Amino acid sequence: MQRVMVVGISSGVGKSTFAKKLANVLDLPVHHLDTLYWKPNWVETSSEEFSFLQREVAAQESWIIEGNYNSTFGIRTERADTIIYLELPLRVCLYRVFKRWLTNIGKTRSDMASGCKEKIDYAFIKFIVTTYRPRKRKMADRLQHFLESGPDKKVIRLKGKKAIKSYIKTVDKVN
Secondary structure (H helix, E strand, C coil), X not given: XXXXXXXXXXXXXXXXXXXXXXXXXHCXXXXXXXXXXXEHHHEECCHHHHHHHHHHHHCCCCEEEECCCHHHHHHHHHHCCEEXXXXXXXXXXXXXXXXXXXXXXXXXXXXXXXXXXXXXXXXXXXXXXXXXXXXXXXXXXXXXXXXHCCCCCEEEEEECHHHHHHHHHHHHHHC
């Protein structure tokens, strides 16, 4: 595992936290797509710039890239050797999104661009709820396609809090 994508079913599934822990265990640099996509104060990058920034990161010898961003999924899968997919129930993801917001009101998380203070709104919650089930189906297809793209490709599906937690412990014991 030298080039690892950490993706998940939804916001609140724990991608950023998991990626940081995995990076620590594997001694790999971690890159959060939110820090590439968002400029200070919630200004979006252009799709061209976002793609360019991801290509620069993906060209490196080793990395962990965390985040979904479906429109640029292929940029990362071209070079990734492993995809780790995290899935938790919708209610848990929503709970975590609200908890993260309450914990970080007025603050910018380390996995976000400067000046992007924690926020939550109806559109974001609606996005999470309405895309959860379709994303599940789409992600299954993407993971299968990734596996079929080469013999060196690996997919690790972690469904549930226990599976996610124990995987980090397992990897830590191996290293």
